[in-house]
Amino acid sequence: MMSNSLVLPIVIPAIIAIILIFIGKQPVIKRIIAFAGMFITAVCAAFNLINIKQHGIQMLELGSWQIPYSITLSVDLLSAAFVFTSSVIMLLIIVYSYQSISIERERYYYYASVMFMLAGLNGAFSTGDIFNLFVFFEVFLMSSYVLMIIGGTKIQLQESIKYILVNVISSSFFVLAIAMLYSVVGSLNMADISLKLAKIENNSIITICAVMFIFVFATKAGMFPLYFWLPHAYYAPPIPILTMFGALLTKVGIYAIMRTYPLFFRTEVVENILLTLAILTIIFGCIGALAYRDMKKIVIYNIMIAVGVIIAGVSILTTDSMLGAIYYIFHDIIIKAALFMLIGIIIHITGETAYDRSGGLIKKYPVLGWTFFIATLSLAGIPPLSGFYGKYYIVKALLSENHVLSAIIVLVSSLIVLYSVIRIFINVFWGEPSTAVKHAPYSKMMVVSCLMTLLAVTFGIYADYLFPLFHEAAVTITDPSQYTQIMEVK
Amino acid sequence: MEIIMIILAGILVAAAVYLILSRSLLRVIIGTSVLTHAVNLLLLSMGGLKTGAIPIYGETVKRYVDPIPQALILTAIVISFAITAFFLVLAFRSYKELGTDNLAEMRGVPDDEQ
Numbered sequence: 001m002m003s004n005s006l007v008l009p010i011v012i013p014a015i016i017a018i019i020l021i022f023i024g025k026q027p028v029i030k031r032i033i034a035f036a037g038m039f040i041t042a043v044c045a046a047f048n049l050i051n052i053k054q055h056g057i058q059m060l061e062l063g064s065w066q067i068p069y070s071i072t073l074s075v076d077l078l079s080a081a082f083v084f085t086s087s088v089i090m091l092l093i094i095v096y097s098y099q100s101i102s103i104e105r106e107r108y109y110y111y112a113s114v115m116f117m118l119a120g121l122n123g124a125f126s127t128g129d130i131f132n133l134f135v136f137f138e139v140f141l142m143s144s145y146v147l148m149i150i151g152g153t154k155i156q157l158q159e160s161i162k163y164i165l166v167n168v169i170s171s172s173f174f175v176l177a178i179a180m181l182y183s184v185v186g187s188l189n190m191a192d193i194s195l196k197l198a199k200i201e202n203n204s205i206i207t208i209c210a211v212m213f214i215f216v217f218a219t220k221a222g223m224f225p226l227y228f229w230l231p232h233a234y235y236a237p238p239i240p241i242l243t244m245f246g247a248l249l250t251k252v253g254i255y256a257i258m259r260t261y262p263l264f265f266r267t268e269v270v271e272n273i274l275l276t277l278a279i280l281t282i283i284f285g286c287i288g289a290l291a292y293r294d295m296k297k298i299v300i301y302n303i304m305i306a307v308g309v310i311i312a313g314v315s316i317l318t319t320d321s322m323l324g325a326i327y328y329i330f331h332d333i334i335i336k337a338a339l340f341m342l343i344g345i346i347i348h349i350t351g352e353t354a355y356d357r358s359g360g361l362i363k364k365y366p367v368l369g370w371t372f373f374i375a376t377l378s379l380a381g382i383p384p385l386s387g388f389y390g391k392y393y394i395v396k397a398l399l400s401e402n403h404v405l406s407a408i409i410v411l412v413s414s415l416i417v418l419y420s421v422i423r424i425f426i427n428v429f430w431g432e433p434s435t436a437v438k439h440a441p442y443s444k445m446m447v448v449s450c451l452m453t454l455l456a457v458t459f460g461i462y463a464d465y466l467f468p469l470f471h472e473a474a475v476t477i478t479d480p481s482q483y484t485q486i487m488e489v490k
Numbered sequence: 491m492e493i494i495m496i497i498l499a500g501i502l503v504a505a506a507v508y509l510i511l512s513r514s515l516l517r518v519i520i521g522t523s524v525l526t527h528a529v530n531l532l533l534l535s536m537g538g539l540k541t542g543a544i545p546i547y548g549e550t551v552k553r554y555v556d557p558i559p560q561a562l563i564l565t566a567i568v569i570s571f572a573i574t575a576f577f578l579v580l581a582f583r584s585y586k587e588l589g590t591d592n593l594a595e596m597r598g599v600p601d602d603e604q
Binding site: 131135138142145149152154155157158159160161162164165168169171172173175176178179180182183188231232235236 | 510515518522525526528529530532533536537538558559562565566569570572573576577580581583584587588593596597599
C-alpha cells in the first residue's frame with residue numbers, strides 16, 4: 001500500500017494537465033489549478049523521499065505482475081530526490097511565468113504542456129524499465145517540442161525544427177539500442193538486465209550497446225560532440241521555458257547515464273570514453289561561455305560546463321566521485337534555474353540581451369543586483385555556497401584516481417565560469433546608468449528568483465545535513481547490488 | 491532470414507541518413523520516417539524471426555513468436571506517428587511564416603555584433 005504512492009508524482013501532473021486542457025480561456029483559473037497541482041505533486045514527492053530515506057529502495061509492480069514481466073517503478077534515494085527537486089523547481093517556474101510568459105501563450109495550453117512535461121520527467125526518474133524510460137523520454141520531449149514552439153515567433157519556428165530533428169534521430173537510436181540490448185539479454189527490466197549482463201562473457205557486444213546508449217543520452221544531455229543543437233535551440237524560447245529546459249531537461253540525460261552506466265556497462269573502455277567526452281565538453285563549454293556577449297548564451301554554455309563536470313564525476317564511479325556528482329547535479333539544477341530567472345528579470349527590465357548595452361542598474365535595483373551577485377558566486381563554487389562541495393569531491397576523486405589533468409581542467413573551468421558570469425554583473429550593474437529602463441511589473445518574478453537563490457544558499461550552508469542522504473544515494477549507485485536485490489528477493 | 495532483414499534495415503538507415511542531410515525540409519521529414527521504419531524493422535528482427543504462430547492464445551498451438559517486440563514496435567510506431575504529424579505541421583507553418591523550406595536559409599539565432 002505504501003509503495004502505491006510512488007505513482008502519485010507521475011499521475012497527479014498528468015490528471016491536472018488533462019483538466020487544464022478543458023478549461024478554456026481563463027488564465028487566472030488555469031494559474032490557480034496549475035499551482036495547486038504542482039504543490040500537491042511536490043508534497044507527494046517529499047512524502048516519497050522521506051519514506052524512501054527511512055525504508056530503503058521502494059518498488060511497485062504495476063498491475064501486480066511478477067517482477068521481470070511487469071513494468072516496475074523502482075525508486076531509490078537518487079530518483080526520489082530528483083522527483084522532489086524537479087517538482088519544486090517546476091512549482092517555482094509556474095509562479096515565475098505568471099508575469100513573464102505572455103497572456104497569449106497562457107491561453108494556448110502553456111500550463112497543460114508544463115504539467116505533461118513534469119509527468120514525463122518524474123516518470124523517467126522513477127521507472128525501472130528501459131523501454132518505459134524511452135516512453136517517458138518521449139512524453140517530456142513531446143511537451144518540450146510544444147513549449148519550444150508555443151507563441152510561434154520566427155526564431156522559435158526555425159530553432160524548433162532543428163531541435164525536433166535532433167531529438168527524433170536520437171530517439172530512433174534509443175529504440176535501436178534497446179533492440180540490441182534485448183537481443184543480447186532478452187529482458188527489459190533494468191535490474192534484470194543488470195544481473196543477466198553480469199553473466200555474459202562476450203564483452204564486445206555489450207560495449208557496442210554501451211556506446212549506443214551513451215550516444216543517445218549524450219545527445220539529450222548536450223555532451224561533446226553532440227552539443228551542437230543546444231546553444232541555438234535553448235536560445236529561442238522565452239525565459240520561463242528556457243529555465244525549465246536548462247535546469248531539468250539536460251539533467252535527465254545525465255540521470256539516464258547515471259542509471260544505466262553503473263548497472264549495465266561498467267567497463268574500463270566505457271569509463272575512458274565518458275571521461276574524455278566530459279573533459280572535452282568542459283573545454284568547449286568554456287570556449288562558448290567566454291566567446292559571447294549575450295547573457296542567455298553565456299548561461300547556456302555554462303549548462304554545458306556543468307554537464308561536463310558532472311559526467312567527469314560519474315565516469316570514475318567511486319563513492320567519492322559519485323557523491324560529488326550528485327551534490328553537483330542538484331546544486332546545478334537549482335542555481336541554473338536561479339540564474340536564468342535573474343537574467344530573465346534583467347532582460348525584462350532593460351529589453352536588451354547583450355550585457356554591454358545596459359549598465360548602472362545597481363542604483364535602481366539593489367536587491368536584484370546583490371541576489372545576482374550571490375548567484376554568480378554560488379555558481380562558481382565559493383566555499384560556503386552550494387557549488388563548492390560537489391566540485392571538491394569530484395576533484396578529490398579525480399586526483400585519487402590519477403587523472404591529474406582532468407582535475408586541473410575542472411578547477412580552471414570554475415575560474416572561467418566565475419569570469420563569464422561576473423562579467424555580466426560588472427557590466428549590467430556597475431557603470432553609468434543607461435536611460436532605457438522599462439517600468440514593467442516584475443514583483444512575482446523577483447520573489448521567486450530570490451527564493452531560488454535562497455534555496456541555493458541554504459543548499460550550500462546545510463550541506464552537512466544533506467550529506468548522509470547523498471552518501472547513501474551515491475552508495476546505491478556505485479554498488480548496484482542493492483538495486484538488483486529487488487530481483488533476487490522474488 | 492535475420493540477415494536479409496538486417497541488410498534491409500541497413501539500406502533504410504543509409505537512405506534515411508542521405509535524406510536527412512539534404513537541404514529541403516520535406517526530404518528531411520521523409521528521412522526521419524524512413525529512419526523510424528528501419529529501427530522498427532530491426533526491433534522486430536532482433537527479437538528473433540523463428541517460425542511460430544501469431545501470439546494469440548489457441549488450444550492446439552505449440553510455438554508462438556515472441557510477443558514483446560511486437561508490443562514495443564506498436565508503441566514506437568504510435569510515438570513516431572505523433573512526432574511526424576507534429577513535424578509536418580511545423581514544416582507547413584514555417585513555410586508559411588518564413589517563405590522557404592531550405593534549411594540552410596533558416597538562421598534563427600542572431601550572431602554577436604561587435
